[in-house]
Amino acid sequence: MADFDYDVLVIGSGPGGYVAAIRAAQLGLKTACAESRETLGGTCLNVGCIPSKALLHASELFEEAHGGTLAKWGVKVEGLSLDLDAMQGQRKDAVKGLTGGIEFLFKKNKVDWLKGRASFTAADTVEVAGKSYRAKNIVIATGSSVTPLPGVEIDNKAILDSTGALELAKVPGHLVVIGGGVIGLELGSVWKRLGAKVTVVEYLDQILPGMDGEVRKEANKILKKQGLEFRLSTKVTSAKATGTGVTLTVEPAAGGAAETIDADVVLVAIGRRPNTEGLALDKAGLATNKRGQIEIDHDFATSVPGIWAIGDVVPGPMLAHKAEDEGIAVAENIAGLTGIVNHDVIPSVVYTMPEIAAVGLTEEQAKEKGEIKVGKFPMLANSRAKTNKETDGFVKVIADAKTDRVLGVHIIASVAGTMIAQAAQAMEFGATSEDIAYTCHAHPTHSEAVKEAAMAVLGKPIHI
Ligand code: FAD
Numbered sequence: 001m002a003d004f005d006y007d008v009l010v011i012g013s014g015p016g017g018y019v020a021a022i023r024a025a026q027l028g029l030k031t032a033c034a035e036s037r038e039t040l041g042g043t044c045l046n047v048g049c050i051p052s053k054a055l056l057h058a059s060e061l062f063e064e065a066h067g068g069t070l071a072k073w074g075v076k077v078e079g080l081s082l083d084l085d086a087m088q089g090q091r092k093d094a095v096k097g098l099t100g101g102i103e104f105l106f107k108k109n110k111v112d113w114l115k116g117r118a119s120f121t122a123a124d125t126v127e128v129a130g131k132s133y134r135a136k137n138i139v140i141a142t143g144s145s146v147t148p149l150p151g152v153e154i155d156n157k158a159i160l161d162s163t164g165a166l167e168l169a170k171v172p173g174h175l176v177v178i179g180g181g182v183i184g185l186e187l188g189s190v191w192k193r194l195g196a197k198v199t200v201v202e203y204l205d206q207i208l209p210g211m212d213g214e215v216r217k218e219a220n221k222i223l224k225k226q227g228l229e230f231r232l233s234t235k236v237t238s239a240k241a242t243g244t245g246v247t248l249t250v251e252p253a254a255g256g257a258a259e260t261i262d263a264d265v266v267l268v269a270i271g272r273r274p275n276t277e278g279l280a281l282d283k284a285g286l287a288t289n290k291r292g293q294i295e296i297d298h299d300f301a302t303s304v305p306g307i308w309a310i311g312d313v314v315p316g317p318m319l320a321h322k323a324e325d326e327g328i329a330v331a332e333n334i335a336g337l338t339g340i341v342n343h344d345v346i347p348s349v350v351y352t353m354p355e356i357a358a359v360g361l362t363e364e365q366a367k368e369k370g371e372i373k374v375g376k377f378p379m380l381a382n383s384r385a386k387t388n389k390e391t392d393g394f395v396k397v398i399a400d401a402k403t404d405r406v407l408g409v410h411i412i413a414s415v416a417g418t419m420i421a422q423a424a425q426a427m428e429f430g431a432t433s434e435d436i437a438y439t440c441h442a443h444p445t446h447s448e449a450v451k452e453a454a455m456a457v458l459g460k461p462i463h464i
């Protein structure tokens with residue numbers, strides 16, 4: 001390897017970076033991964049997917065006991081109380097276990113962890129903690145951070161980003177969430193279930209932009225029923241910490257009279273932006289696009305030979321599983337194999353209760369492309385959901401009117417995140433709605449609703 005230290009040097013150990021590093025090492029390449037955090041795993045394992053799901057799970061259990069669901073099933077709990085310290089302990093434990101697991105996998109696969117912030121000094125060289133490393137291939141997997149909102153300064157005391165909102169030591173009286181997207185709805189749900197009043201302020205006229213129109217409306221209806229309050233078509237112009245709380249000034253998005261809202265804490269969740277600051281991209285001959293992302297081609301190669309990029313730092317949905325798949329593909333491309341990610345079939349899940357999941361085109365997007373057929377099946381008519389009293393939601397299958405090929409599947413259901421996998425696999429295999437309709441599904445399962453929605457595309461569901 002002459003004067004190269006590594007075949008592959010990955011910058012960032014999130015789901016994109018750690019997976020790329022492990023796959024590269026598995027393929028026999030000498031690999032290192034630079035990470036500036038104390039622990040491996042990136043946003044997802046440390047302050048994202050995993051801790052948020054720990055709190056979503058725990059708060060769901062509390063809500064079931066406190067809201068009377070368990071009692072309805074004959075499980076009576078007396079002297080119920082919330083031990084937030086214990087709940088937060090479980091969150092930390094989940095993070096510790098999984099981030100430690102990545103450290104173990106690095107050792108097992110002989111990936112060197114270079115501890116510290118990496119910055120380019122040349123196209124094939126980076127500096128980490130004062131030491132210079134030359135690599136044949138460098139993969140940028142530096143992820144993303146919260147997008148700041150002018151006039152609203154995050155102090156992680158009263159005005160929080162998602163990390164601050166995961167770590168609250170007490171349940172706030174009134175939490176105002178700025179942004180009715182994925183983070184706002186998931187973390188808003190956590191604190192609502194634990195007893196906070198939650199108001200979501202959303203700039204657009206509906207929550208969850210990018211999702212299917214009908215799903216957005218239904219999700220809004222269900223979450224309102226759960227007690228979340230929504231101020232749609234509203235913009236926040238300022239938020240000032242008062243010492244005892246926060247005073248927000250809001251006005252209609254289209255302009256109009258301003259008013260104030262008092263909150264105990266505010267969560268800013270208006271999107272995330274790529275992390276490229278401090279990388280000294282210019283020294284490598286790279287630049288970012290207008291959105292701050294690093295542009296890549298189909299193989300994840302940047303404009304500079306030997307430099308690749310994946311995950312949240314490149315265009316596309318900011319999702320952990322997308323980053324992971326790109327991590328595998330980029331390592332395979334570097335090793336001379338053919339690594340491909342089908343970006344048309346990336347599922348997405350919002351882990352509220354019920355969950356909201358989607359893959360492929362929305363009805364609006366599919367209509368723009370041509371003639372379609374749509375089949376819908378309500379969870380109310382699914383025997384398992386009805387038995388479990390989880391009747392909110394539906395499954396919608398969108399198929400091409402001529403070929404019957406499935407173009408998109410949208411699900412609101414308690415276990416939508418699990419149900420969407422079969423839809424993604426069907427689409428990956430080029431399935432028609434008839435293929436799904438004639439696939440035997442176990443009874444009684446929520447997944448039978450996917451089969452019935454596919455049958456509805458052909459106009460022949462059994463149970464409605
Ligand atoms: P990241 O995970 O952001 O990792 C990048 C790493 O690079 C970081 O650890 C950072 O410290 C390090 N780094 C950056 N610059 C440097 C440098 N110069 N030198 C060294 N290290 C550097 N996605 C899902 O699919 N499902 C979910 O349920 C989900 N929940 C989420 C909940 C929250 C609250 C948040 C904030 C995000 C969530 N996401 C979820 C999104 C998911 O976390 C990201 O899409 C994913 O982590 C992106 O992976 P990545 O590898 O591109 O980057």
Ligand code: NAI
Pocket residue numbers: 149178179180181182183184186201202203204207208209234235236269270271272317318319348349350351
């Ligand atoms: P988001 O893009 O999902 O939602 C941001 C919301 O804020 C949008 O509805 C937008 O219209 C609104 N908004 C923007 N500016 C505003 C303003 N000034 N005032 C009021 N509303 C405003 O971003 P979010 O929730 O911050 O999440 C960031 C990323 O993290 C997402 O892209 C998502 O992919 C990822 N993520 C994924 C999760 C999952 O897969 N379950 C969970 C959490 C995050």
